[in-house]
Amino acid sequence: MGGGHTWTAVPGAAQRARTVLALAWSCAATAQGGREELTGAHTVTADGRVLLRPPEDSALGAAALCAPRGELPAVLEFADPAPVPVRDRVRARLWLAGRLTRTGDHLEFRPRRVVLRQASGSVVVDPDEFAAAVPDPLAPAEGRLLTHLADAHPDAVRRLTRLVAPDALHGAVRVRPLAVDRHGLTLRIERAWAHGDVRLPFHTPADDVTQLSERMRALLAQAGAASCPRALQRQRADGDG
Template sequence: MSAPSGHTSHPTTGDPEVPEPTTADRVHSLLSATSSLTVRALGEHHDLETPVSVHGSRLRLCVPLDAPLTSAAAGATDGLAVVLDVTDVSPVAVRDRIRARLTLAGRLHLAHLADDGLSVHLRVDIAHAVLATPYGTGALTADDLLLAVPDPLARHEAALLTHLADDHADALELLTRLLDPALLAGHPDVRPLALDRHGLVLRLDHPTGHRDVRLVFPEPACDTEDFGHRMHALLSAAEHGLPVHRS
């Protein structure tokens, strides 16, 4: 890892055995965790506050019955061409807080009336997607999304990261023992940036820029309880000077 600069550095490695989520996995995780998105249709932008249900390359949205998007979908016999925009913002306050921007293109269909009688479910059949991050851009097809493995921590990531940042500064300090000492020159501010079943990403914030470093769990986490065990394993390795995969 080189010296800090004004841009982020990709937490990646040349070791093919170090596991990371695929681009399709990241897309599924982002969609399953988001509660807001923008739908572009018929030359207009519709900002929605709604959970997203993900099933392969199909999404399910819930919108008010009287929403303009509902009427537009109802009037489109073969589905309405739409573009969806989702922004992934770090739940922990860091420099350059946007972690990714996701754009999806597909067709929107009216599904069915919701149980409350005041809203409807809309189905989006995704044709292709583009995920742009500070580390690069990846394009996906519907078939790629069908192969994605949903991350069991995605819906809990924000709560876990903010808890780590707000209540466990001592743990973050201990984790820095696992890093290359050269990265700690200048005493950067260390904040948790992201996590998934495979590991934890730390943001090292220097006055002149920042670096992201990924610490890999010894085994993937299956749920939040497993995540606690994996974190204890990393902390134990840091305390006893044991090696871990990092990138």
């Protein structure tokens, strides 16, 4: 990749895990050998505890109520799907192992083991670092921003490929925006039978949407000064991934 970037940081594992947790609308809970899918039934506290309000007929709720010492060992799983349709849409999975306790009208889950799996592999996150981390500040707006970039500005996505090394674009049939955070933009490069991701780091982190707009303009300006890659065969602005 060209362009003379000096900032190459990526989100730390603890922050990435907290971001996945903050954005997840559903989760899968496994306890006593059973697995239950819960949608819109959880909230997250500032220190990373998960508060569950399962439906009245939930087997999980009944098991927690009857658990010895009022604690039920459980594993919660969360997925992070890309906002834009792409091949292999789940960008990350997060597993939290811990114990459920009943507190008032909800179940409280405190993680004791945290595992984050991304395309680069799985990593165990220290529970204290997980509790202290905060989600990426751009996370609440990421879906809207990426969808707008993909649908309304495919020309800008094409221009950004000028910052990608030609080898990474060899055989590409489509390039889509996969993720954005305060440190950079990630593109998904799809080939006929495979795909890969390329990260375009910002020169400095962005803490809000206004700063993100400036960072994106800087990337596009660098792309405009770069030579157009020959390896990109075609780029489709639509499609269902």
